[in-house]
Amino acid sequence: MPDRLEGHTFRRFDGELDHxxxxxxxxxTLVFEQIQKAIESFQSQDQKEVHAMIEREFRVNIxxxxxxxxxxxxxxxxxxVARDLRAIMGFSKMVTDLERMNDEAVRIAHISTKIYPEDxxxxxxxxxxxxxxxxLACTVLQEVIEILKTLDLKRARKLLIHNDLDEEFNTxxxxxxxxxxxxxxxxxxxxxxxxxxxSLERIDNxxxxxxxxxxxxxxxxxxxxxxxxx
Amino acid sequence: xxxxxxxQWNGQNAQIGERESIRAPEQTHTIVSxxxxxxxxxxxxxxxRIRCFDVNVHYGNKHAIKNVSLDIGRNxxxxxxxxxxxxxxxxxxxxxxxxxTIDHCTVTGKIELDGEDINDKSIDVVPLRARVGMVxxxxxxxxxxxxxxxAFGPRIHGLAKDKTELEAIVVTSLQRAGLWNEIKDxxxxxxxxxxxxxxxxxxxxxxxxxxxxxxxxxxxxxxLDPIATAVIEDLMxxxxxxxSIAIVTHSxxxxxxxSHRTAYFHLGDLIExxxxxxxxxxxxxxxxxxxxxxRFG
Amino acid sequence: MNDxxxxxxxxxxxxxxxxxxxxASEKFFQRMGLLSLFIGIAFVFTLFFSIVSKGYTAFQQTxxxxxxxxxEQFFATExxxxxxxxxxxxxxxxxxxxxxxxxxxxESRQERRLLYGLISTGAAYQLRDMVMxxxxxxxxxxxxxxxxxxxxxxxxKGHMEREVPETDRRLRDVQIAWLDQLIAxxxxxxxxxxxFFTNGDSREPEQAGIWGALTGSILTLMxxxxxxxxxxxxxxVYLEEFAPKNKWTDLxxxxxxxxxAVPSIVYGLLGLAVFINFIGFPRSAPLVGGLVLTLMTxxxxxxxxxxALKSVPPxxxxxxxxxxxxxxxxxxxxxxxxxxxxxxxGTIIGMAQxxxxxxxxxxxxxxxxxxxxxxxxxxPATVLPVQIFLWADSPERAFVERTxxxxxxxxxxxxxxxxxxxxxxxxxxxRW
Numbered sequence: 001m002p003d004r005l006e007g008h009t010f011r012r013f014d015g016e017l018d019h020x021x022x023x024x025x026x027x028x029t030l031v032f033e034q035i036q037k038a039i040e041s042f043q044s045q046d047q048k049e050v051h052a053m054i055e056r057e058f059r060v061n062i063x064x065x066x067x068x069x070x071x072x073x074x075x076x077x078x079x080x081v082a083r084d085l086r087a088i089m090g091f092s093k094m095v096t097d098l099e100r101m102n103d104e105a106v107r108i109a110h111i112s113t114k115i116y117p118e119d120x121x122x123x124x125x126x127x128x129x130x131x132x133x134x135x136l137a138c139t140v141l142q143e144v145i146e147i148l149k150t151l152d153l154k155r156a157r158k159l160l161i162h163n164d165l166d167e168e169f170n171t172x173x174x175x176x177x178x179x180x181x182x183x184x185x186x187x188x189x190x191x192x193x194x195x196x197x198x199s200l201e202r203i204d205n206x207x208x209x210x211x212x213x214x215x216x217x218x219x220x221x222x223x224x225x226x227x228x229x230x
Numbered sequence: 231x232x233x234x235x236x237x238q239w240n241g242q243n244a245q246i247g248e249r250e251s252i253r254a255p256e257q258t259h260t261i262v263s264x265x266x267x268x269x270x271x272x273x274x275x276x277x278x279r280i281r282c283f284d285v286n287v288h289y290g291n292k293h294a295i296k297n298v299s300l301d302i303g304r305n306x307x308x309x310x311x312x313x314x315x316x317x318x319x320x321x322x323x324x325x326x327x328x329x330x331t332i333d334h335c336t337v338t339g340k341i342e343l344d345g346e347d348i349n350d351k352s353i354d355v356v357p358l359r360a361r362v363g364m365v366x367x368x369x370x371x372x373x374x375x376x377x378x379x380x381a382f383g384p385r386i387h388g389l390a391k392d393k394t395e396l397e398a399i400v401v402t403s404l405q406r407a408g409l410w411n412e413i414k415d416x417x418x419x420x421x422x423x424x425x426x427x428x429x430x431x432x433x434x435x436x437x438x439x440x441x442x443x444x445x446x447x448x449x450x451x452x453x454l455d456p457i458a459t460a461v462i463e464d465l466m467x468x469x470x471x472x473x474s475i476a477i478v479t480h481s482x483x484x485x486x487x488x489s490h491r492t493a494y495f496h497l498g499d500l501i502e503x504x505x506x507x508x509x510x511x512x513x514x515x516x517x518x519x520x521x522x523x524x525r526f527g
Numbered sequence: 528m529n530d531x532x533x534x535x536x537x538x539x540x541x542x543x544x545x546x547x548x549x550x551a552s553e554k555f556f557q558r559m560g561l562l563s564l565f566i567g568i569a570f571v572f573t574l575f576f577s578i579v580s581k582g583y584t585a586f587q588q589t590x591x592x593x594x595x596x597x598x599e600q601f602f603a604t605e606x607x608x609x610x611x612x613x614x615x616x617x618x619x620x621x622x623x624x625x626x627x628x629x630x631x632x633x634e635s636r637q638e639r640r641l642l643y644g645l646i647s648t649g650a651a652y653q654l655r656d657m658v659m660x661x662x663x664x665x666x667x668x669x670x671x672x673x674x675x676x677x678x679x680x681x682x683x684k685g686h687m688e689r690e691v692p693e694t695d696r697r698l699r700d701v702q703i704a705w706l707d708q709l710i711a712x713x714x715x716x717x718x719x720x721x722x723f724f725t726n727g728d729s730r731e732p733e734q735a736g737i738w739g740a741l742t743g744s745i746l747t748l749m750x751x752x753x754x755x756x757x758x759x760x761x762x763x764v765y766l767e768e769f770a771p772k773n774k775w776t777d778l779x780x781x782x783x784x785x786x787x788a789v790p791s792i793v794y795g796l797l798g799l800a801v802f803i804n805f806i807g808f809p810r811s812a813p814l815v816g817g818l819v820l821t822l823m824t825x826x827x828x829x830x831x832x833x834x835a836l837k838s839v840p841p842x843x844x845x846x847x848x849x850x851x852x853x854x855x856x857x858x859x860x861x862x863x864x865x866x867x868x869x870x871x872x873g874t875i876i877g878m879a880q881x882x883x884x885x886x887x888x889x890x891x892x893x894x895x896x897x898x899x900x901x902x903x904x905x906x907p908a909t910v911l912p913v914q915i916f917l918w919a920d921s922p923e924r925a926f927v928e929r930t931x932x933x934x935x936x937x938x939x940x941x942x943x944x945x946x947x948x949x950x951x952x953x954x955x956x957x958r959w
């Protein structure tokens with residue numbers, strides 16, 4: 001398979017790249033869990049768990065710094081070119097995106113604690129919007145984790161071609177508008193929901209970026225900001 | 231210096247200019263498999279100095295170069311890389327017929343220097359080598375004075391009318407090779423008494439003293455330390471405004487640093503040719519990729 | 528798993544157990560080398576000692592002082608003396624008369640003959656040369672140191688025992704008595720033997736010199752050098768630099784190597800057949816000797832020159848070719864100067880070999896007894912080693928020391944040649 005990262009004459013280089021790959025996967029999984037927890041926080045009654053999740057942000061940050069220093073080390077020591085260079089650059093960009101995703105997850109959690117200080121006045125209709133968009137974002141993220149694991153070019157391209165979340169986001173906005181029109185008092189509540197939805201939309205965008213990096217890593221094609229790609 | 235290169239690739243023509251719009255790239259990720267020995271990439275340039283068509287070299291029964299076609303442009307530095315025994319040096323030596331000196335070595339195919347077939351019977355090898363100079367792997371100054379080293383070429387070709395003219399040639403050559411300031415007080419000193427890097431620059435001065443059109447460099451820095459290497463690479467960069475330079479190197483970093491285009495050879499085949507940036511970030515052929523990322527052996 | 532465990536003994540222990548043995552064998556080897564060196568030096572010293580101890584006396588010669596009366600009646604002509612008439616005078620008679628006057632008591636024919644035997648027959652020529660040089664001597668009486676005969680010389684130098692019975696030695700008792708009388712008068716003395724270096728060969732040991740052989744050697748070697756160096760170098764350059772490598776050049780190379788091992792007498796036979804019988808060059812001539820020795824030394828020079836050319840790094844050739852020098856410019860400006868010291872060494876080795884060569888020269892007649900000093904390459908001549916061979920073969924006791932002395936001259940000649948070679952090498956040698 002041409003897409004493997006190992007096979008260097010310097011076998012330690014294999015190990016270093018592998019290690020980076022594993023760390024990226026670890027970070028992605030961690031971020032994924034954070035996002036899941038953040039979405040669940042709207043259903044859950046347990047404020048403690050939400051706070052624990054917010055606390056866990058530091059783990060992602062530590063991982064980010066660790067991966068960054070590993071990348072610098074590999075660049076300095078190995079002078080990678082071609083596929084290896086692209087892999088390193090891809091990993092480096094992934095780290096940034098993952099960190100942003102984590103930030104968004106924390107933001108969602110904060111909103112959750114803000115609008116539900118106690119277990120009362122839940123608007124299940126509006127929460128359903130979060131559920132729909134959140135599920136979509138999670139599916140994309142799950143697929144991205146798989147793509148990252150296998151570095152599968154076809155799956156990455158397939159993922160990028162379909163974008164269900166955008167449409168769903170617009171529909172959700174329209175629905176939320178009707179709620180506000182019904183009851184102007186729900187304005188503050190609705191805005192918070194919209195902020196959550198926006199965060200979820202951003203998470204989805206970052207996840208798609210990850211897929212783009214995988215394509216760049218494997219094939220060398222830079223498909224960012226390419227209009228006619230989809 | 232923007233070279234607009236006519237891009238011929240898989241039969242498609244595409245214009246790459248300075249204003250390159252963001253658009254979907256071709257299916258570059260379809261990496262060419264290891265077994266395929268067809269040259270990938272663009273071998274032709276729009277303003278070639280040397281054009282090679284289907285060059286084959288045999289050493290006795292050994293087929294050292296197989297159907298290599300490659301252009302060397304004006305004011306271009308082209309690097310040739312590849313594992314040992316891949317034929318890159320042999321190919322380089324075809325360009326000024328240095329292979330003539332080796333017995334049992336036959337070169338077929340067409341090599342044109344400014345449209346003239348250099349393997350033609352009517353072409354004399356002496357003026358050819360005056361037009362296509364060469365710098366070798368090991369610094370090989372003559373065991374004579376520095377002045378004599380540089381003056382030898384112009385003298386045998388009769389480039390100087392008198393002594394003052396010859397002196398002027400020697401001085402400018404040494405200046406262009408960046409050696410003048412270091413040795414201007416000891417031109418009578420033996421060329422072999424210089425340091426390795428200075429010797430190699432002396433050899434470059436000797437090569438440019440006869441004002442060639444092309445300079446061939448066969449691993450010019452393999453015996454030098456990084457500082458001397460950097461000086462020579464810098465020098466090459468300056469020289470390429472007047473000469474075409476073809477360099478064979480084992481150091482991929484060097485190829486990446488100095489060259490405009492890079493050609494990758496493998497077991498006598500020219501595997502891939504491309505702009506250096508492209509070849510070192512996104513090689514098309516699996517073999518190229520394996521070699522430059524260090525996956526051989 | 529047990530056998531995978533590293534044994535208690537580490538590598539250094541294994542090394543240490545064998546270390547003493549290794550050092551011992553190394554020392555043994557060094558000592559063997561030193562021993563062979565000593566044996567070699569001992570042999571050389573023995574050789575030198577024996578030659579020098581036997582030969583050094585030849586550089587001195589016994590002279591006897593005699594009062595010679597250059598009586599005008601011997602010179603049958605009136606003043607002024609013509610050179611021609613002077614040279615035909617009976618100088619032998621003059622010597623005999625002087626001797627008779629010194630020992631008036633000697634009357635009988637036999638005794639007189641013994642008396643004349645004290646002085647070399649060459650003494651007459653000595654007197655003639657004196658008179659020719661200074662005709663005013665005629666009519667004067669002068670004390671002259673005349674060359675003694677070889678037997679007297681041997682007695683004075685102590686090579687002849689007085690104690691052995693009279694019949695067993697070449698000098699009679701009466702002659703020894705006369706000699707003793709002369710010694711008592713301080714009229715016998717050892718002087719520097721100029722004649723050894725200026726005379727040609729002679730049947731009389733006391734008159735024999737090496738100048739003829741030395742001249743012959745120099746002429747022969749000059750011919751050899753003039754022919755073999757250019758031909759050898761040209762051949763080597765062509766074979767090494769220009770000739771294509773194919774089975775013909777391989778064949779030539781093999782044959783050159785074989786020629787170097789051909790016995791030298793074969794070249795002599797070849798020279799005899801081709802140069803003397805076919806072309807018709809004179810026998811015994813240095814020209815023919817030089818030609819024959821050229822044939823003999825050519826393979827040596829070619830092989831050495833090719834080795835020298837091979838040792839010039841190919842990078843120098845490439846450098847010159849790479850800037851457009853033609854093959855010949857490359858060879859003459861760069862390769863030859865670098866190979867020159869090696870070629871020179873090969874040539875000197877060949878010349879030394881030629882200088883010491885005897886066998887092929889015997890075949891072309893250079894073994895003849897030649898008294899005259901050769902004045903050109905067509906004159907009959909002999910060479911130093913052949914001269915040594917001839918003298919070693921002669922029965923007279925006095926030739927023994929001359930043989931050794933000639934060997935010393937030959938060795939000296941060789942040393943001078945080698946010194947010149949070393950000097951030239953120093954001058955031309957360059958580092959690369």
